[in-house]
Amino acid sequence: MEFRSVRTVLPGDLVSVEASDIILGPGLMQNEESIICTKAGVLMKKENSWFIDSDQKRYIPATGENVVGRIIGKVGEVYRVDIGSAHQALLPFLAFENATKKNRPALNIGDLVYARISLANRDIDPEIQCTNLDNKADGFGELKKGFMLKCSLRYCRRLFSLKTQIMESLDKKLTQKGIEIEVAIGLNGRIWFCTEKVKHAIVFYNALKEAETMSDAELLEILFSLKTQIMESLDKKLTQKGIEIEVAIGLNGRIWFCTEKVKHAIVFYNALKEAETMSDAELLEMFKNLDRKF
Amino acid sequence: MSRHEPIGPQGLRQDGRRADQLRNINCKPSVLSQSDGSSYIEQGYTKCLAAVYGPRETRQKAQILHNKALITVEISLAPFSMSERKKRKKFDKRLLEIASAVKQTFEPIIMTNLFPRSQIDIFLQILQYDGGMTQICINAATLALIDAGIPMLEYVCACSAGIVEDTTILDLNNSEESLGIPELTVALLPQSQKVTLLQLETRLHVDKLESVTAMAIKGAKEVYKKLDKTSRDYIGDLLQKSNPT
Numbered sequence: 156m157e158f159r160s161v162r163t164v165l166p167g168d169l170v171s172v173e174a175s176d177i178i179l180g181p182g183l184m185q186n187e188e189s190i191i192c193t194k195a196g197v198l199m200k201k202e203n204s205w206f207i208d209s210d211q212k213r214y215i216p217a218t219g220e221n222v223v224g225r226i227i228g229k230v231g232e233v234y235r236v237d238i239g240s241a242h243q244a245l246l247p248f249l250a251f252e253n254a255t256k257k258n259r260p261a262l263n264i265g266d267l268v269y270a271r272i273s274l275a276n277r278d279i280d281p282e283i284q285c286t287n288l289d290n291k292a293d294g295f296g297e298l299k300k301g302f303m304l305k306c307s308l309r310y311c312r313r314l315f316s317l318k319t320q321i322m323e324s325l326d327k328k329l330t331q332k333g334i335e336i337e338v339a340i341g342l343n344g345r346i347w348f349c350t351e352k353v354k355h356a357i358v359f360y361n362a363l364k365e366a367e368t369m370s371d372a373e374l375l376e377i378l379f380s381l382k383t384q385i386m387e388s389l390d391k392k393l394t395q396k397g398i399e400i401e402v403a404i405g406l407n408g409r410i411w412f413c414t415e416k417v418k419h420a421i422v423f424y425n426a427l428k429e430a431e432t433m434s435d436a437e438l439l440e441m442f443k444n445l446d447r448k449f
Numbered sequence: 450m451s452r453h454e455p456i457g458p459q460g461l462r463q464d465g466r467r468a469d470q471l472r473n474i475n476c477k478p479s480v481l482s483q484s485d486g487s488s489y490i491e492q493g494y495t496k497c498l499a500a501v502y503g504p505r506e507t508r509q510k511a512q513i514l515h516n517k518a519l520i521t522v523e524i525s526l527a528p529f530s531m532s533e534r535k536k537r538k539k540f541d542k543r544l545l546e547i548a549s550a551v552k553q554t555f556e557p558i559i560m561t562n563l564f565p566r567s568q569i570d571i572f573l574q575i576l577q578y579d580g581g582m583t584q585i586c587i588n589a590a591t592l593a594l595i596d597a598g599i600p601m602l603e604y605v606c607a608c609s610a611g612i613v614e615d616t617t618i619l620d621l622n623n624s625e626e627s628l629g630i631p632e633l634t635v636a637l638l639p640q641s642q643k644v645t646l647l648q649l650e651t652r653l654h655v656d657k658l659e660s661v662t663a664m665a666i667k668g669a670k671e672v673y674k675k676l677d678k679t680s681r682d683y684i685g686d687l688l689q690k691s692n693p694t
Binding site for chain 2: 163165166167168169182184186191193194195196197208209210211212213241242243277278309
């Protein structure tokens with residue numbers, strides 16, 4: 156049975172529940188006889204469990220969650236890792252698969268790691284490990300190259316819970332094109348991904364950023380969105396003519412592009428400017444026929 | 450001349466408001482992308498921008514509290530905020546006093562015991578000043594803390610009131626403040642009806658205290674209605690958009 160939303164709440168709102176045996180989740184606190192909401196969000200309930208679905212950027216560590224962290228120092232036998240929480244996390248040298256005193260991990264300051272929180276308590280610094288409970292790597296460890304993006308916690312949780320569906324649909328479509336994307340979703344508001352070509356990374360980044368305010372169904376759609384279609388159609392036709400254009404679309408109202416010849420840049424610029432007032436269908440049509448203008 | 454009288458013959462103030470009328474409030478949460486929480490609020494012509502960072506690592510080892518989070522408040526008044534351009538020092542006594550009042554207002558309601566040895570920073574920037582500094586700082590900080598998702602027992606609303614020639618007036622603007630009349634700022638917890646801050650400028654006769662306080666509390670409840678509606682609409686929209694259930 157899914158959780159269902161009750162209403163929007165703000166800190167200080169009282170929740171009236173008749174049942175005597177209820178489980179309170181994040182954001183709810185019991186004060187003598189009454190239950191108070193301490194966070195702003197949507198109150199969710201499932202049988203006797205209640206919690207508040209809220210959004211924030213600052214991560215509060217909890218045991219068992221997977222996080223993406225950046226190494227910021229080495230102290231004695233541990234690495235100090237920034238996971239976006241109030242305190243820096245500790246990653247012992249031995250918390251890697253096949254690590255022994257003589258066989259140390261070769262990580263440097265500035266490297267990214269995907270780890271699991273092994274110990275989290277409000278009074279002490281959190282500890283993380285790059286292995287799962289059976290001491291196997293299981294995907295944890297150093298994240299080489301790639302790009303890390305920061306987003307809200309709630310978005311990461313959604314992506315994490317939908318990950319199997321996303322992975323399946325993406326897997327099928329992208330392997331057809333020979334595009335590989337490696338993704339690591341940290342529940343601390345950080346998503347890391349690595350692609351072979353920069354343009355694929357740009358497309359994926361934009362898709363991820365846009366999808367933050369979409370519903371689950373749209374989320375699965377957008378990850379194979381308009382931009383990829385544009386990329387495909389342009390790619391085929393322009394490489395036939397020996398023209399290469401690299402484009403970066405910023406959601407801050409800036410579009411960057413680079414071509415070899417100035418005249419191609421001028422044609423592309425005019426095309427983009429013209430297309431600003433077109434509908435989605437016309438836009439796609441225009442891009443499909445762009446090669447004719449060259 | 451009626452221009453210099455705070456209350457004119459028809460019971461209207463200089464800016465056309467009645468004695469118990471608040472200025473127009475416009476507010477918006479989540480205006481900055483780089484901070485954990487932020488808000489922008491306008492009360493009449495007074496405009497304030499708030500940014501909240503935290504809970505994060507404490508900057509100075511000497512200030513770490515072992516059992517709860519440290520709350521720091523920093524207020525700055527932009528040089529272009531008043532009619533004459535004037536660069537204010539960061540450690541201006543008046544600003545420090547107001548920052549300390551804001552800190553005291555939030556200390557009992559933020560659940561600091563959940564984040565020992567960390568720090569919650571509240572930065573307030575006044576972009577335009579037309580009276581009511583303490584109240585707007587508290588209102589802006591409230592919205593920003595809600596946006597940052599920092600657990601609080603309740604949220605605070607503040608309002609100021611004064612008394613001139615035996616009439617209590619609500620929400621003083623700059624020209625009324627500079628008349629030197631007593632101004633009382635009240636910070637109220639609207640659900641539990643408790644007061645977390647009571648601050649008075651100049652002197653007030655004790656017989657008048659009750660009526661001025663009652664007026665300020667009434668104003669704070671009006672502010673609460675506005676902030677409440679804005680926050681609820683914003684949160685509802687945000688979460689509904691990404692998960693219509």
